[in-house]
Amino acid sequence: MLLKSSKINEFRLWGLVLILVGMGVMILGTAGIVFWGQTGKVIAAVFMVIGMIALLVSVGIYFWAGMLSTSAVMLICPECGRQTKILGRTDRCMYCKTILTLDKEMATHGLDSDDDELPVAASKTDSGPAAAAPPSSQA
Numbered sequence: 001m002l003l004k005s006s007k008i009n010e011f012r013l014w015g016l017v018l019i020l021v022g023m024g025v026m027i028l029g030t031a032g033i034v035f036w037g038q039t040g041k042v043i044a045a046v047f048m049v050i051g052m053i054a055l056l057v058s059v060g061i062y063f064w065a066g067m068l069s070t071s072a073v074m075l076i077c078p079e080c081g082r083q084t085k086i087l088g089r090t091d092r093c094m095y096c097k098t099i100l101t102l103d104k105e106m107a108t109h110g111l112d113s114d115d116d117e118l119p120v121a122a123s124k125t126d127s128g129p130a131a132a133a134p135p136s137s138q139a
Helices: 007-036 040-070
Strands: 073-076 083-086 090-092 099-101
Touching: 007 040, 083 090, 083 099
Parallel strands: none
Antiparallel strands: 073 083, 090 099
């Protein structure tokens, strides 16, 4: 379970890897000037373009992870008690790596036989006008 993580953190990890790879390729390309002189400038230009493409892809991945993060369901992890986000039907806690689910059929324990809803302590935040309005008590 050492290498397992939540889906959002996996996307961020690949974004970081692409940033490091892109910068490494650009640095290696510039080293071509030192090793091959005038011919190395062409190699440096090619490696700079490849590195910039990797950096732009990583920016896209970070943007995508951010958009997914804003629409993720937030809940309290039953193991560590910290607030985490879930993408899809199952995901891992961002902190303790516990497998979490919102699907009743996939849950292993924690539900009573007469419960119809999953025990979610905190749901996705809603900033719309319906969330801010107090409940009305009309008979």
